[in-house]
Amino acid sequence: MTASPVRRRLRSKKSEFKIKERTGDYIVVQALDAKELQLLLAHLKRKRPRPAKMKNEGAGDSDDERKARYADRDSCISWFNIEAECPFVHQRLKKLVREGNNHWPIIKVDGRGELLCTYEDTQYAVYGPGQHFNAWHQDAFAKGNDPEDARQMTVVLMLSERGAYTGGEFQAKVKMPIRKVTRSISLDAGDALLFPAKRLMHRVSKVKSGTRKTLVFWALDKKSSRYHTGGKPDIPG
Ligand SMILES: O=C(O)CCC(=O)C(=O)O
Ligand SMILES: [Fe+2]
Numbered sequence: 001m002t003a004s005p006v007r008r009r010l011r012s013k014k015s016e017f018k019i020k021e022r023t024g025d026y027i028v029v030q031a032l033d034a035k036e037l038q039l040l041l042a043h044l045k046r047k048r049p050r051p052a053k054m055k056n057e058g059a060g061d062s063d064d065e066r067k068a069r070y071a072d073r074d075s076c077i078s079w080f081n082i083e084a085e086c087p088f089v090h091q092r093l094k095k096l097v098r099e100g101n102n103h104w105p106i107i108k109v110d111g112r113g114e115l116l117c118t119y120e121d122t123q124y125a126v127y128g129p130g131q132h133f134n135a136w137h138q139d140a141f142a143k144g145n146d147p148e149d150a151r152q153m154t155v156v157l158m159l160s161e162r163g164a165y166t167g168g169e170f171q172a173k174v175k176m177p178i179r180k181v182t183r184s185i186s187l188d189a190g191d192a193l194l195f196p197a198k199r200l201m202h203r204v205s206k207v208k209s210g211t212r213k214t215l216v217f218w219a220l221d222k223k224s225s226r227y228h229t230g231g232k233p234d235i236p237g
Helices: 006-014 034-043 066-071 086-101
Strands: 018-020 025-030 076-079 122-127 133-137 151-158 166-167 172-174 180-185 193-197 202-204 207-210 210-220
Touching: 034 086, 086 151, 086 193, 086 210, 151 166
Parallel strands: none
Antiparallel strands: 018 025, 025 193, 076 122, 122 210, 133 202, 151 193, 151 210, 166 207, 172 180, 172 202
């Protein structure tokens, strides 16, 4: 028996991930199991993360004043091509972007259901004692003029066990009926936090002890960005 169109639609939206928390602003899912995480961590041992430069780890030449405050960051990062180096994690991250897009349909989909987006190099971030990303920020701006303003979906993959560090909370400004409130989002090792890159204000508080490690992965839609379209994005800002 064939499913009715409505049932089929519902089934196709069914998550393949265990959803641990879902709000209008962000979602937390279980993304990697312990074995997969170990494989990824073994690969990342070869990396030598270096102090992040502002803005957005580039040369610090942002044309956008909103990003000046990003300088309030102290962490070590390394950028790499995860598709080439760790294909199974790349596949998973792409599925996570799709999962996010099922909740916030921001990225267009072609006739075969493929997301019409590209992916930035992946950021591996390491925060030791005293380090942080204290600056409240969003990862892209609809009206921004920089290459990274093409970011549409953010995936933060937590690599560290809870007991590996204290402090280092991922905090976000979430909508409540009357105003936005700051919430600390609880993440276990292997969890992924998904949110629309141009919407969620967030930061990482200071690590008090131990080491906190994440991967941050962004899906881009270059057509949504002034930078990539010569000032004529096809999506209103
Ligand atoms: O490390 C994290 O948890 C998030 C880092 C972040 O917000 C960023 O790199 O834009
Ligand atoms: Fe961020």
